[in-house]
Amino acid sequence: MDIREIQGYASFFMTMFLVIMLYGYIIHLYRSEKKGERDYEKYGNIALDDNITSTPVEDKPASQRD
Amino acid sequence: MQSNAALEYDYSLAKKFTFLTILFGFLAMVVGTLIAAQLAFPELNYLLGEYGTFSRLRPIHTNTAVFGFTVSGIFATWFYLGQRVLKVSIAESKFLMVLGNIQFWLYFVGALAATISLLLGYSTSKEYAQYEWPFDIVVVLIWVLWGVNMMGLIGIRREKALYISVWYYLACFLGVAMLYLFNNMEIPTYFASGGLGDPIHSVSMYAGTNDALVQWWYGHNAVAFGFTVPIVGMIYYFLPKESGQAIYSYKLSLLSFWGLMFVYLWAGSHHLLWSTVPDWMQTMGSAFSIVLILPSWGSAINMLLTMKGEWNQLTDNPLIKFMVLASTFYMLSTIEGPIQAIRSVNAIAHFTDWIPGHVHDGVLGWVVFMIMAAIFHMSPRMFKREIYSKKLMETQFWLQTTAVVLYFTSMWIAGITQGMMWRAVDEYGNLMYSFIDTVTVLHPYYAIRALSGVMYLTGFIMFAYNIYKTMTSGRVLSEEPQFRTPMA
Numbered sequence: 001m002d003i004r005e006i007q008g009y010a011s012f013f014m015t016m017f018l019v020i021m022l023y024g025y026i027i028h029l030y031r032s033e034k035k036g037e038r039d040y041e042k043y044g045n046i047a048l049d050d051n052i053t054s055t056p057v058e059d060k061p062a063s064q065r066d
Numbered sequence: 067m068q069s070n071a072a073l074e075y076d077y078s079l080a081k082k083f084t085f086l087t088i089l090f091g092f093l094a095m096v097v098g099t100l101i102a103a104q105l106a107f108p109e110l111n112y113l114l115g116e117y118g119t120f121s122r123l124r125p126i127h128t129n130t131a132v133f134g135f136t137v138s139g140i141f142a143t144w145f146y147l148g149q150r151v152l153k154v155s156i157a158e159s160k161f162l163m164v165l166g167n168i169q170f171w172l173y174f175v176g177a178l179a180a181t182i183s184l185l186l187g188y189s190t191s192k193e194y195a196q197y198e199w200p201f202d203i204v205v206v207l208i209w210v211l212w213g214v215n216m217m218g219l220i221g222i223r224r225e226k227a228l229y230i231s232v233w234y235y236l237a238c239f240l241g242v243a244m245l246y247l248f249n250n251m252e253i254p255t256y257f258a259s260g261g262l263g264d265p266i267h268s269v270s271m272y273a274g275t276n277d278a279l280v281q282w283w284y285g286h287n288a289v290a291f292g293f294t295v296p297i298v299g300m301i302y303y304f305l306p307k308e309s310g311q312a313i314y315s316y317k318l319s320l321l322s323f324w325g326l327m328f329v330y331l332w333a334g335s336h337h338l339l340w341s342t343v344p345d346w347m348q349t350m351g352s353a354f355s356i357v358l359i360l361p362s363w364g365s366a367i368n369m370l371l372t373m374k375g376e377w378n379q380l381t382d383n384p385l386i387k388f389m390v391l392a393s394t395f396y397m398l399s400t401i402e403g404p405i406q407a408i409r410s411v412n413a414i415a416h417f418t419d420w421i422p423g424h425v426h427d428g429v430l431g432w433v434v435f436m437i438m439a440a441i442f443h444m445s446p447r448m449f450k451r452e453i454y455s456k457k458l459m460e461t462q463f464w465l466q467t468t469a470v471v472l473y474f475t476s477m478w479i480a481g482i483t484q485g486m487m488w489r490a491v492d493e494y495g496n497l498m499y500s501f502i503d504t505v506t507v508l509h510p511y512y513a514i515r516a517l518s519g520v521m522y523l524t525g526f527i528m529f530a531y532n533i534y535k536t537m538t539s540g541r542v543l544s545e546e547p548q549f550r551t552p553m554a
């Protein structure tokens with residue numbers, strides 16, 4: 001197998017890997033919302049309510065969230 | 067950090083970069099209109115000796131548009147919305163303020179010097195990477211300063227969740243940093259040869275097909291991380307904020323983000339179809355270009371759906387018009403690009419005027435419209451004054467929209483005519499036309515494009531005037547508007 005062929009296969013498997021990751025991400029997003037772990041849509045309010053005195057939508061770092 | 071009542075967002079940096087956006091936008095478009103006119107009327111090449119020729123001016127047009135206008139717009143909007151979505155004032159950190167100001171002055175002086183160097187004929191001859199090595203170093207410095215500033219602001223934020231726009235600005239920062247560094251690897255010949263030739267001159271570290279591959283991996287992704295990613299970041303903030311409607315689907319915005327990141331980087335070889343790069347790589351470029359429709363349309367549709375139930379705003383708020391048109395043009399150019407990346411279509415389209423046609427429905431309809439809309443939205447907040455004239459804005463909108471349509475339709479016709487004429491053969495297999503035949507046929511379309519340039523430039527001057535009048539004589543606002551931008 002010469003280098004071109006290896007590159008070709010590498011590209012193919014990389015693509016497959018990325019596709020699986022991306023689909024996995026969709027499932028992750030919907031599942032964690034269904035289970036009530038996260039509400040992604042509330043983050044949309046960050047743009048709407050953005051005065052410096054507004055209460056942050058999320059004021060704890062991810063590690064301390066319950 | 068304690069919150070205190072007098073805390074306010076600091077817009078001084080956003081204002082400074084807004085001025086530069088307008089200045090460089092004007093310069094880029096004056097030169098763009100001039101070179102468009104030169105293509106229609108070649109005598110215009112001889113106005114200023116060597117300094118006025120198409121070959122000198124074209125890189126000035128492209129680099130000023132990309133690194134002058136668009137990048138200033140990215141900085142201006144970052145220094146505005148970055149603070150707001152992170153709910154922290156940049157003035158809370160002296161360090162970040164000083165850094166931002168150094169970034170501004172280095173950028174301003176560096177961009178002017180780099181433009182002058184192009185005028186003097188210093189060029190690496192790699193598209194969008196023409197700046198010679200000393201300027202590349204300045205670009206890298208500016209970029210690092212911006213990166214440190216952005217990370218610093220994120221570091222002191224109150225809002226712990228990073229709004230989707232911040233992701234896009236971060237991606238812009240990382241993407242451009244990586245691309246710029248790799249593509250501009252070059253050896254200054256003067257130093258490498260022990261003092262021969264011009265100290266500013268350099269040669270690329272890559273050669274032949276590899277050079278072409280790195281160049282178009284860069285060139286295509288310069289479009290991705292300069293013209294797409296940060297502009298999407300802008301619309302995700304400014305459209306919801308202006309309309310008072312949260313993003314239609316935040317999940318879709320996250321998904322399109324990762325989709326865009328995954329796919330874009332692989333599509334660059336569509337610039338090298340039918341060339342000497344390996345076959346599988348060309349196929350990959352085409353395939354990924356087509357897949358790219360999905361994340362692109364994902365963002366655009368998300369934006370249009372954000373207006374669901376609120377379409378009345380489109381008729382009575384010209385700013386919404388600008389943004390909705392911008393996302394529509396984004397959809398147009400992200401379907402057009404993949405079509406051009408299909409091999410058989412590319413065989414006709416490559417090297418023709420259809421390509422600049424495609425570039426400009428993207429940049430004029432999407433990039434410039436969005437940046438102008440952002441500045442219109444920011445101005446009343448930054449200057450605490452109402453927009454000077456809604457009527458002027460409406461007129462500008464229609465003038466520029468017509469100009470964009472004239473630009474790309476004339477280039478579609480010109481490009482396809484050109485492509486068909488180049489490959490036309492008679493019954494014996496001889497080429498039917500010589501090059502000059504195509505030039506003659508294309509003349510009217512070039513003239514139409516030059517006219518569209520004049521119209522678009524006029525619109526931009528109206529925009530600049532409107533902002534100037536807003537700053538100096540708009541009605542003073544007693545409090546910051548929450549959503550809709552007030553205009554007289």
Ligand code: HEM
Nearest residue numbers: 095098099101102128131421422425429433434519522523
């Ligand atoms: C008044 C508005 C403008 C006019 C009349 C104009 C005109 C032109 C012309 C005549 C060319 C050369 C095409 C060729 O070589 O055949 C060009 C190239 C280009 N322009 Fe513009 N331009 C305008 C605005 C802009 C803006 C605002 C941007 C970016 C934000 C931009 C980005 C580019 C790029 C990237 C290219 C290179 C395209 C390629 O290599 O295919 N232009 N423009």
